[in-house]
Amino acid sequence: MKTILKLTDISKTYPGVKALQDISMEFKEGEIHSVMGENGAGKSTMIKIISGAIQPDPGEGTIEIDGEVIRHMTPALARDKGISVIYQEFTLVPTMSVVENIFLGQKVGGKMMPDFKEMHRRAKEIFDEFGVDIDLDVMVSELTPGKQQLVEIAKALTKKVKIMIMDEPSASISVADVKTLFSIIHKLKEKKVTIIYISHRMEEVFELSDRVSILRDGKYIGTKDIGEVDRKHLITMMVGRELTESYPSRNTVIGDTVMEVKDLCGNGDFDISFQLKKGEVLGLAGLIGAGRTELAKVIYGAAKMTSGEIWVKGKKVHIGSPKHAIALGIGYIPEDRKNEGCFLNFPVDWNISISNLPGLSKGVVMSKKKIESVSEEYIEKLSIKTPSITQYVKNLSGGNQQKVVVAKTLVANTDIIIFDEPTRGIDVGAKQEIYQLMNELISQGVSIIMISSEMEELMGMSDRILVMNEGRITGELQKNEFDQTRILEMASGI
Helix, strand or coil, X not given: CCEEEEEEEEEEEECCEEEEEEEEEEEECCCEEEEECCCCCCHHHHHHHHCCCCCCCCCCCEEEECCEXXXXXXXXXXXXXXXXXXXXXXXXCCCCEHHHHHCCCCXXXXXXXXXXXXXXXXXXXXXXXXCCCCCCCCEHHHCCHHHHHHHHHHHHHCCCCCEEEEECCCCCXXXXXXXXXXXXXXXXHHCCCEEEEEXXXXXXXXXHCCEEEEEECCEEXXXXXXXXXXXXXXHXXXXXXXXCCCCCCCCCCCCCEEEEEEEEEECCEEEEEEEEECCCEEEEECCCCCCHHHHHHHHCXXXXXXXXXXXXXXXXXXXXXXXXXXXXXXXXXXXXXXXXXXXXXXXXXXXXHHHHCHHHEECCEECHHHHHHHHHHHHHHCCCCCCCCCCEHHHCCHHHHHHHHHHHHHHCCCCEEEEECCXXXXXXXXXXXXXXXXXXXXXXXXXXXEECCCHHHHHHHCCEEEEEECCEEEEEXXXXXXXXXXXXXXXXXX
16 A cells, blocks of 8 residues: 655644654555554644644654645645544534535535535435435534534545544444444545544454554654554553553442432433442443433532432532532532533643632632642642643643543542543543542542443442433442443343
8 A cells, every 4th residue: 555644753842842752654545544642642733733733843854645745734735635634522513504514614506605405415425325314404513423423524525535534533422323433434445545543442443443553752652553463562552561451459448328319300310319328439321312411410510400309418408509519529520521621721720729719718819829739739649741730721631631620629629529431532541540549539438420431441440330221220230240231231221
């Protein structure tokens, strides 16, 4: 296979951070080439340089596309050369229809009015080719994340695509949508489209890839044919040391009930009842749309409870807001950390301290010294990689953003914490750190409700698992009863 994309000695420096250092890589025509690495390894920076969103350090390195050296890549030039990026956060306009999104920014038809009939024909042709049925006139906001992703792909395919970069494409879509996605990827490969696939999910990388490349700390470590490596080999390349994907053991004694939910209804959930014990990890299993996050938001006061009762430490409470939940010692680490968990355009110290301003103030005045002290304490405790406490959170990697959200929750002195997809989009090394942190919290008497779509994680970290389907609890399993098939049956309503 011929080389379609070649990077030679590409570097990128930010203040205090060398995001990429002398990266040289090659991508072949018509291959599925996965790129892996811990959060902060440089994957996102590499994508942005290839697509022209940012420029590499001046005078250093070259980009070649189909043998042509590109001196100054721009987004427009990247599109002209057949490069398309499907980002983890979609770039669709929710208030526009599917067909309008697909051809947004393109001229189809006459000078005055777009030719909607032609737009419909071309869009239908793309979806028909991949065996996908989507209403072209429905608003994008009404589609599931999986369907929205297919619209992103269709949008890219209206242009002549040679290289499609997919950034964590399966992170927020259902199992059925993942199968559809993989089918489309294989069909694109048959058309000699090069797929650059960014993922933390080992099983996907081994199922899809022809080759896999590893970045670590901004440096290129190596490329392997997928048949040459196993999981252990890839993990060692990623983290630079031996590291297993096993779950750390704990020997804490589970105590008395700290929270009890009785017949809770609200936010799409019905008749939810359970107890949470001191020092336990209570797992919540279920397929996408089962109502797990909806339940978490009711408990945290971010959504309304229409009936039922919540008891915290022996007292019946009515949680009317997140502020009230925090006052009761309940913390929530949301699934969508970028939009709900942290303030991206504010610095690290501001994010960490925002949930406990009274405790970090002198009277009505915030104590700069206290904020600096507590921020530095948690940056060290959670190994948050940041040049300084004043770095904007948007400039941190996904894993470090997640740690900032965790720090913000812990600063509020919470002893019941809801972790919603705690390791989504996080690399193997950062996962281990989150698991160790959860165990440390448990040893200190904290109780955890953990929502996870990763079966191994649920069974590896939970002391007990509740299974949900369509807004109801359909089963409960003790540690000695954990069984993947049984959980999936309950999650499917069987």
